[in-house]
Amino acid sequence: MNEKSSEKSSGRGALAELKEAVGNLVDSVVGMAPDFGIRPEWPRHELIVEDDGYRVQVELPGFSREAVDVSVAGRNLSVAGERKKFEPPAGARLLRSERPSGKFDLSIRLPADVDALGVVAQMREGILEIKLPKTRGRGRPIDIESVDEASGETEVRREPGTGGASPGQETPKADPGAGTGEEI
Amino acid sequence: MNGERDELRDVESTVSPKEQRAEHFRRRNFVRPNVDIYSTESDMVVVGDLPGVHKSDLDITIERDDLVIEAPVAGRAEAESALPWGYYRRFRLRTNFDRDRISAHMEGGVLTVTLPKAASEKTRKVSVE
Incomplete structure (x- = not known):
């Protein structure tokens, strides 16, 4: 994963370096923890094909931007994060606990024509949306x-x-x- | 404690079969949102994951004895998305709640519904003389 990302980003400047650093950070965080608590079906996500690119949506309700790591290495899009188990206020009794918690690490295979340098991500209403433009004109x-x-x-x-x-x-x-x- | 859990019991729609078909069509690809429920001395609180729901699309109603949560996710049906097109869940309210004071809050795709317990339902300390 690291080899690929440095290969791709060679000679592309500060942004590529930053991306690689983020990728390494994700690797180290994921590397530290074994597959403990990771559920493959959670969170739900989807890759949408559009005319000028792709869009990946990941359901992340209640997640802050800081709690989610997104990185692209080669043709792999990685989305990782963690949600703590819900704690009711002191003195309250928890009657039901259905909302999933724990670590997750999604790995999404990208189409070949994704422009890795143009990838942007935003979080809105509990949906992480990653826009991946196609390599048009490059x-x-x-x-x-x-x-x-x-x-x-x-x-x-x-x-x-x-x-x-x-x-x-x-x-x-x-x-x-x-x-x-x-x-x- | 089990008894209190039953105070917000999942129920299906209570309308006629014909109306149900119409409801099912309207709620095509809707899913049941996951919830955490906790109880304090004064309130019952439902916390649910409804990612993608705009506050303005959220529909929370009290139908007779049911708390009904229904919310489409804008654009999903049109795009024929593989993600949920909306959320629907219905709870039967068994405790006496102060229905006029039920409130809801939506932030970051997480819905919080606070149901204040009616005065008669609150835990009262009985002093022993």
Whole structure:
């Protein structure tokens, strides 16, 4: 997990370093405690696919932001936290105790095109919502060289890529949208 | 103590079967929220997990002898979400509660309903002469 995250974040600056540090912190906290009290079915969560990205919702009623750790390492989204067992006020008698408590550590496999640097999370009304944008416009278009055996000529076909040009449109030479592409 | 537990007993809807079908449709993919219940000298308090519920969507009513908690989660039905589309739970109130003073509070997806015990139900110390 750590290897992957440092691999991904190499040369990406302070944000990546911070993310890695958070990831390490989560690892150390999770590493300290064996799987004690972790229930796989709790908390309920869902990955939603949208046009421009993904959204993960996790039910965390009564959790403060500080009680939850979110990290992305490679294609793994980790959400970990702990809720203390409910304590009624002094002198009160607890008649029922159904709300789950204890530690949890969710691990959610992400689609390949998640832009890890653009991930944001917010907590609202007991729902943790993590927005994961797709890697639009970040990919560098790569030229594909095709060698025509019969004529012996070398033809360069430019892959439109994701850099603004509409996909599927094959433009043999000039592609104004692919400014970051390599010139041959 | 077991007796006091029964004072807030889970019950199903008491309406006719036909109405129940309509209710079931309205509450499609609703779940029963988990609750902790405690009792103090003056109140019975229900604490429930209702993550995602907006305060304005929360519907708490006293129907005859029942405390009914019903709340949809905005947007879930439209999105055909795999998470609960709402919450529903009904308790039969057996103790005499002061129904005019029942209050509710919602914060961070946690609902707290406070049911003040009626004066006659409060524990009273009897002095022995």
